[in-house]
Amino acid sequence: MKTMGLQHLYLVQPYSFPDAHATALSTGAANLLESATVCNSLTEALTGCAFAIGLSARKRNISHEIVNVRSAATEALTIAANQPIAFVFGTEMSGLSNAELDCCQMIAMIPANPDYSSLNLSAAVQVVCYELRMAALGDQANDTIKPNQTNELATNEAIEGFYAHLEETLLNIGYLNPVAPKKLMGRMRRLYARVRLEKEEVNLLRGILTLTKTPKKHDKY
Amino acid sequence: MKTMGLQHLYLVQPYSFPDAHATALSTGAANLLESATVCNSLTEALTGCAFAIGLSARKRNISHEIVNVRSAATEALTIAANQPIAFVFGTEMSGLSNAELDCCQMIAMIPANPDYSSLNLSAAVQVVCYELRMAALGDQANDTIKPNQTNELATNEAIEGFYAHLEETLLNIGYLNPVAPKKLMGRMRRLYARVRLEKEEVNLLRGILTLTKTPKKHDKY
Numbered sequence: 169m170k171t172m173g174l175q176h177l178y179l180v181q182p183y184s185f186p187d188a189h190a191t192a193l194s195t196g197a198a199n200l201l202e203s204a205t206v207c208n209s210l211t212e213a214l215t216g217c218a219f220a221i222g223l224s225a226r227k228r229n230i231s232h233e234i235v236n237v238r239s240a241a242t243e244a245l246t247i248a249a250n251q252p253i254a255f256v257f258g259t260e261m262s263g264l265s266n267a268e269l270d271c272c273q274m275i276a277m278i279p280a281n282p283d284y285s286s287l288n289l290s291a292a293v294q295v296v297c298y299e300l301r302m303a304a305l306g307d308q309a310n311d312t313i314k315p316n317q318t319n320e321l322a323t324n325e326a327i328e329g330f331y332a333h334l335e336e337t338l339l340n341i342g343y344l345n346p347v348a349p350k351k352l353m354g355r356m357r358r359l360y361a362r363v364r365l366e367k368e369e370v371n372l373l374r375g376i377l378t379l380t381k382t383p384k385k386h387d388k389y
Numbered sequence: 390m391k392t393m394g395l396q397h398l399y400l401v402q403p404y405s406f407p408d409a410h411a412t413a414l415s416t417g418a419a420n421l422l423e424s425a426t427v428c429n430s431l432t433e434a435l436t437g438c439a440f441a442i443g444l445s446a447r448k449r450n451i452s453h454e455i456v457n458v459r460s461a462a463t464e465a466l467t468i469a470a471n472q473p474i475a476f477v478f479g480t481e482m483s484g485l486s487n488a489e490l491d492c493c494q495m496i497a498m499i500p501a502n503p504d505y506s507s508l509n510l511s512a513a514v515q516v517v518c519y520e521l522r523m524a525a526l527g528d529q530a531n532d533t534i535k536p537n538q539t540n541e542l543a544t545n546e547a548i549e550g551f552y553a554h555l556e557e558t559l560l561n562i563g564y565l566n567p568v569a570p571k572k573l574m575g576r577m578r579r580l581y582a583r584v585r586l587e588k589e590e591v592n593l594l595r596g597i598l599t600l601t602k603t604p605k606k607h608d609k610y
Contacts, residue, residue: 171512173502196505236530238523279522279530281394284417291392291515294508298516301500302459309457309500 170197172297173304177204178213178254210256210271218251219244222264222272223296225286233275240276241299255296260289322370330370330377331357337377391418393518394525398425399434399475431477431492439472440465443485443493444517446507461497462520476517481510543591551591551598552578558598 169177177200179185185206194201207213214220221240235243244253256272258264269275278287278295287295302309322330335353338344344352365373390398398421400406406427415422428434435441442461456464465474477493479485490496499508499516508516523530543551556574559565565573586594 170505171501171508196507238530278519279526280392281522284391286417287392287515291512294512294515295519298499298519301502305500309459 169293169297170200172294172301174297174300175200175203177201178207179204180207180210180213182206210268214254214256214271216252217254219247219253219274220256220272221254221274221276222256222269223258223292224269224275224277225263225280225292235274235276237276237278237296237299238303240274241296241303243274245300245303255300257289257293257296320367322365322367326367326370327360327365330360330365330374333374333377337380341380390514390518391421393515393522395518395521396421396424398422399428400425401428401431401434403427431489435475435477435492437473438475440468440474440495441477441493442475442495442497443477443490444479444513445490445496445498446484446501446513455496455498458497458499458517458520459524461495462517462524464495466521466524476521478510478514478517541588543586543588547588547591548581548586551581551586551595554595554598558601562601 169175184190185204186202191198191201205213221244223237224234240255244255247253255276256264256268258268264272276296278292280287331353334356335344338352339346363369390396405411406425407423412419412422426434442465444458445455461476465476468474476497477485477489479489485493497517499513501508552574555577556565559573560567584590
């Protein structure tokens with residue numbers, strides 16, 4: 169929960185709480201566990217909630233609509249902008265009962281492998297918290313994190329200078345045949361375009377080209 | 390891994406393998422653990438791989454581009470249609486070294502809470518496997534699972550019959566003022582439209598309406 173920026177944990181009739189083993193495992197998130205609210209019933213835990221989403225691993229013979237957790241997270245966040253919402257998880261062994269699911273307004277599932285569909289409780293919670301964070305981040309989550317641009321990118325002139333140098337070298341070593349150049353330089357350009365060359369890298373590459381041994385030019389060139 | 394339909398596990402210099410405790414924890418996924426390939430180096434593990442994505446929790450001062458795991462999963466699957474790909478995870482304690490990340494063609498991260506960003510290894514693996522499954526399911530994953538339609542939905546006529554019955558009852562009990570009806574029936578329609586009433590439910594509701602006590606009609610109606 170804490171890794172995904174969530175903090176409000178409600179526990180319904182916990183077997184043991186506080187629990188020394190749980191506290192030990194929580195490491196840097198102990199504060200979240202310590203501030204958990206202990207309730208006697210699911211209804212009590214859901215007091216004040218405008219929208220409760222129950223997690224289910226099974227396709228149940230029920231008349232509820234079941235959505236995947238990605239859609240559920242998006243819908244939940246829309247409501248959460250104004251009113252509290254809850255994701256409800258059952259026990260490790262048996263999940264939520266039908267009576268507990270009836271306390272929820274929506275049932276969500278993680279579309280697992282039908283041959284082995286039962287995630288650990290902790291794994292299911294992590295996936296749901298992750299989807300909530302992704303939904304909360306919105307477009308921000310889809311931004312590629314660019315490398316730290318302490319490294320200056322090469323200018324277009326520098327890159328064109330490199331291409332010219334490369335072409336000259338390829339001609340000199342006899343790899344590029346000016347009579348039948350095919351698409352060699354186009355391919356080289358596509359390759360290096362993907363790299364987004366840095367200024368220093370261009371210098372490095374041109375250094376290599378400069379030192380490339382130049383065989384005696386072929387007479388017909 | 391197995392819950393998300395994955396099966397090829399490679400272990401690089403495992404501390405203990407096979408390990409009785411790990412086997413016990415794997416329960417129904419023991420077959421996956423038993424068929425794991427043990428390697429002496431990451432390079433050996435990546436033999437034959439066309440694309441390796443390393444997971445990193447930290448923003449490193451490196452010139453690699455870092456993408457989120459959702460984008461990475463989508464890109465990886467495109468390649469995986471033709472050639473093997475790998476997601477590479479480091480140790481629980483310290484993640485992947487820079488040398489190990491340099492063996493990868495892409496670095497992916499889970500956009501965690503910056504104040505507490507270090508997921509457990511198992512949690513990170515679950516999120517990545519989940520994203521791979523979501524990407525593999527594609528549009529299928531976004532399909533809402535409709536309830537088992539053993540329950541016949543009400544026809545339009547049945548629903549209109551119900552609205553007429555409801556309006557009549559609301560008039561009779563004096564809740565709906567025909568002189569100033571406001572938008573009451575429109576609101577009722579919107580409410581029940583969202584429900585997608587079943588045939589039996591319409592019968593049930595009309596039964597309630599039939600038994601709703603009818604006060605003597607107001608003279609002016």
